[in-house]
Amino acid sequence: MTEVYPEERRFEKVHTIIHEDSNNASLFVANEIASLINQKQKEGKKAVIGLATGSTPTKVYEYLVNFHKEGRLSFENVVTFNLDEYFPMEPDSIHSYVRFMHEHLFDHIDIDPQNVHIPKGNLENHEVRQYCLDYEEKINNVGGIDIQVLGIGRTGHIGFNEPGSSLNSKTRLVRLDGVTRLDAASDFFGEENVPRKAITMGVGTIMSANRIILMAWGEGKADIIQQAVEGEIKESVPATFLQNHTNCDFVLDGASASFLTRTKTxxxxxxxxxxxxxxxxxxxxxxxxxxxxxxxxxxxxxxxxxxxxxxxxxxxxxxxxxxxxxxxxxxITGWPGGKPKADDSQRPERAEPYPKTSLIFSPHPDDDVISMGGTLLRLVDQGHHVHIAYQTSGNIAVFDDEVIRFLDFATDIQEDNKTLSKKFKEVREFLASKKPGQIDSEEIQGFKGLIRKGEALAACRYCGVPEKNAHFLNLPFYETGAVRKKPYSEEDIQITYDLLNKLRPHQIFAAGDLSDPHGTHRVCLEVIFKTIQRFMDERAEWILDCYVWLYRGAWQEWEIADMEMAVPIGPKDMARKINAIFKHQSQKDSAMFPGNDEREFWQRAEQRNKETANRYNALGMAEYEAIEGFVRYNFNIN
Structure with a gap:
């Protein structure tokens, strides 16, 4: 966190604190909450905390739990009120905020269960109005909220106060905006499973808190943060109401603050x-x-x-x-592996050695062709030894119907196979009774992984990558069967280490596209970085001569100013790239996790690549059909 002078804030209408990353920002917030709790304990008073759910506050809760385990913090004097809950929603559902709060915080601290308040999602319709009035009264009876923790939705909603919410609104039942439901689709395995309503504290309830801390992480929040901090107050962006609060901070990481005037321009x-x-x-x-x-x-x-x-x-x-x-x-280079026997002093890649061993890390089984398919094809066409490491199975992104379709085919060609027929019957029965969001059996997860593996191999064959050069790492952190993953571990790093040590590539391509809806790209990149740093610390000779290139494209694109290698793609290669994406049939037409862009991945990739080329052209560069951009990552040698 760096010092900011008043003139730098002249476009900002609410106080903002920018940290280098979300870990540091989360520690900052956790320390403030802990300080309040400890101060209230000394005074013999209750500390009343308003809590949020979602991915944004999870690290804050982790720090608070650690403070408690270290003996630095007790929650005996703490009263909590959660912002919201889906409606209808059973408290033991894997999607409920009751379960979320217990898993991330309440089950690990010494808070009195009587002091925990989370809106009930399993009320009868006729009970909702009185329940909301009672919720407001409980807040008032403890003297109001001392600190209210908030995240922010892509529509600018706080809590579930969607665009159009009034400044004076109180706790109530609301209908969720279509964008909000789309953003939640990944957690519910499809938008059709996302509840259409929720119970939420109102804007007025939030504004009555003595202190408000709104947190936002990642590039995906940059646009709405800029509107909330620098835009006019309007009901269509409820977070702008916070500009009128006398004690409100927006705590951001560098990525979410990247569109603010003092950061961008x-x-x-x-x-x-x-x-x-x-x-x-x-x-x-x-x-x-x-x-x-x-x-x-x-x-x-x-x-x-x-x-x-x-x-x-x-x-x-x-x-x-x-x-x-x-x-x-x-x-700009048409030689992403370096042009052999050429002057490379003005090129992003070295001419030698040739051919190079090029290793492409793909977080999911289709990210390679979606994000850098044109470059992949160019590397193969130019004679380099291309390997692809598929970091996760991608199994949770396969629809149930795909499993039945493949097993149906297998059963038809082996009519006399009683074991297969029995297995098919068991699978059909399980899937027929499966509840929305229910985790698949390990066997079905395996089937879905095999579907993604077969598609990836088909794309490799199409691109000219030998099947023996396709490496399916199936990193353990991913294999939970649910959207929420385990933290990466030494096992994930060791698997990656073994592959790198075996191949010792001259080039590594990895996904720097960190806005995927459930964070797999981010974790996969952290595993790669940790592994490469280990080689750097060991002074491995091969890593000192290895270039690491980060690609984007599935969810966003690099800024032109950041691109250090731009690979032009002609019309023919653009068509080949799209055909390679089509090999991933289970992701065609409708993806399980579309994020905030409803288009198919090939459409997103084509549009982004063409837009990059158009921007280069408008700046005065040569006119190309499309361009894939890369940023080189440099590691520290200790």
Whole structure:
């Protein structure tokens, strides 16, 4: 967390605290909650905490539990009120917030169960109104909420106060917005299983808290955070009401704060200390802002948009323009494995050795072709030894009907196989009685994993990758059968270590696309980083000569200013990439976890790749059909 001067906040209408990452931010919030509890204990008073659910506060709860286990914190004087609960919802359901809170917090601390309040999701309809009035009265009877913890939804909702909620709203039954239900679809194994209603504290209830802390992590929250912090107060973005609270902080990580003016365009709020990265970013921003190619920007353009001191430092617009133009031009290469026997001084990849061993890590069995299918094809066509490591089975993303379809086929071609017929009957009976969100048996999870494996092998064959070069790691952290995964462990790292030690690649490609709806990409990347750092610490010679490239594309794309390698894709290779994606038939037409984009993955990938090419073209670069972008990751040598 760095010091911020008042002039840097002049676009911000609510106090924001930006941390480097969500772990540090979560520790900051946990420490404040713990301090309040301890202070209230000294005064002989109750500490009343308003709690949120979802992925955002889980690390905060983990820290609070650790404080308790270390003997630093008791919850004997704590009273809690949760924000919301789905309706209808049984408390023992795997989707209920009652279960969530007990798993993440209450079962691990010394809180009095009588002091825990979570809205009931299993009321009769006629009981709801009075229950909500009673919930408000319980809050008032303990003197109100001392600290209210919040997350924020993609629509700007706080609690389940959807767009249109009024400032004075109280605890009530609400109908959930379509976007909110879509965002929750991954937890419920399909949007059709997400409840349409919820009981939530109102905006007025939240605003009556003495202190409010809203937390947000990740790139996916950047846009709505910018609206909530810098936008006008309006009912269509309920979080903007918090601008009027006298003691409210937005606690953010760097990614969720990336669209704030002081982060994205700092030259608009203060005089900058310019470096190459900032100069490149500012020049690209100005070019796109004015719809002018980089080489056409003038001194007046820079001066008008707060970059006069840059002109003064560098000397002229022409010098800046040429510097950034050359930087961009040098990122473009049709040789992602390096061009053999060529001058590589201005290329992102080395010419030698050739051919290279290129290892592509794919978190799910289709991320490789979705996000870098064009580059994969180019590496194969140019004679490199391409390996693909599928980090997880991807089994939870297979619909039940797919299992029946494959078993039906297997049974038909082996009519006299009584064991298979019996197995098929058992599977059909299980799936027919399966409740929404129920975890599959290990056997069915295995079948679903085999479906994804078969599709991945089909895509490998299509792309020209030998089947022996396809490595199915099936990392244990993923194999829970549920959306919620285990933390990664030494076993995950060891599996990855063994593969890297065996192949000793010259290039590693890994998913830096961290906005997938249930976090698998993020965990997979952390496992890779931990493993590579282990090789660095061991001074392994091969890792010192290995380039690590991070790709995106399934959920978002790199900023042009960050791209260090841009691989053009022609119309023919774009068609080949889409055909490779089509080999993953169980993900075709409708994905189990669509996230906030309802289009098929091939449509998202095509649009993002073409948009990148169009942006390069508008900046004054050559015109290409599509481009896949990569950022190089550098590791520390201890």
């Amino acid at each position: 700092p030259w608009l709020v203060k005089e900058c200390e310019w470096n190459d990265r900032l100069i490149k970013s500012a020049t690209i921003w100005l070019s796109e802002k004015l719809d002018k190619a980089i080489l056409k920007l003038t001194n007046e353009d820079y001066n008008e948009y707060g970059m006069g001191n840059l002109i003064a430092e560098i000397g002229s617009a022409e010098q800046i323009n040429l510097k950034v133009f050359n930087q961009l031009q040098h990122t």
